[in-house]
Amino acid sequence: MGRRLSRPGRRRLRTARAPAAGLVLFFLALTGCSAGRAPAAGDAGAPSGPPAGARTATAAEQGLLYDAEQELQRRCMTAAGFRFWVTSEHPLPEARDFPYVVDDLGWARRYGYGGVIQPRIERLRREDPNRIYLRGLPEERRRAAVAALNGTRDGEDLRAELPGGVVMGHSSRGCQVAAWRQLYEDVRGWYTASTLVNNLGGLRRQRVAAEPEYGAAMRSWSACMREHGFPYRDPLEARAAFLSRQGTAHAVERAREVRTAVQEARCARDTGLNAVVRRLDRHHDRLLRQEHRATIERVETLRAAALPRARAVLAR
Secondary structure, three states, X not given: OOEEEOOOOOOOOOOOOOOHHXXXXXXXHHHOOOOOOEOOOOOXXXXXXXXXXXXXXXHHHHHHHHHHHHHHHHHHHHHOXXXXXXXXXXXXXXXXXXXXXXXXXXXXXXXXXXXXOHHHHHHHHHHOHHHHHHHOOOHHHHHHHHHHHHOOHHHEEEEEEOOOOOEEEEEOOOXXXXXXHHHHOOHHHHHHHHHHHHHHHHHHHHHHHOXXXXXXXXXXXXXXXXXXXXXXXXXXXXXXXXXXXXXXXXXXXXXXXXXXXXXXXXXXXXXXXXXXXXXXXXXXXXXXHHHOHHHHHHHHHHHHHHHHHHHHHHHO
């Protein structure tokens, strides 16, 4: 997890030191606690593949690297006098991210916008052993645990510049960086390259949304939804109407959520929004991979070199 830093001539972006009450969430964000998801069309994640000539790590290989990193963090935290539980990368595979529009009718019929999954995600968070452990520590000990995992501000000397000039920073100390060092060896190279690559998906989504063709297709989608009794300007507004009040949702509300999500998927199909999104997403994905070819290749090279080390870690 990186911190945004200021840079001369750039917009100043700061991240305040986490207060005691926020340390639990801060710690969990660093341990990789996640609801998990499967890729969806127009996924806002990293680029779909490296430029020609570079081999992409498979999902299984990336999972192996994640597991090894977690195990190395566990060993490091144990050596530092703290407990640490390895967490699953995808505890809820059915949880999905649709960054543009819900385009899977079957998923919409079963899950709506994911409201039925949300209580399970919240339960996973509540019952996460790292969360429970950290909250049970005295404040001073809790701060020490966070520092042991993520390092301290005075050691914050890893840097990664993102498109647009935002600079991310991370301590070069702590168990998270120690795990990177054991797996990837070149910690600075890994942090700089992987941070950039992991943020390209958000940039790709911004570029797609700025396309006039995308705006026209979204207006057609909105008109379709309105014709069927769902007056939403865009998919974000539609899903926010339900996911913002999950705690009080009942059976009738769940049924309405499913109907809305199903109609969203139908309108996306019937108006051609799905096709527009896929085409524009592929186009900007290709452009970004060309623009950042060397960085993407660096990530894949470091991953490939780390795989034997990861296997060795997990074999012990």
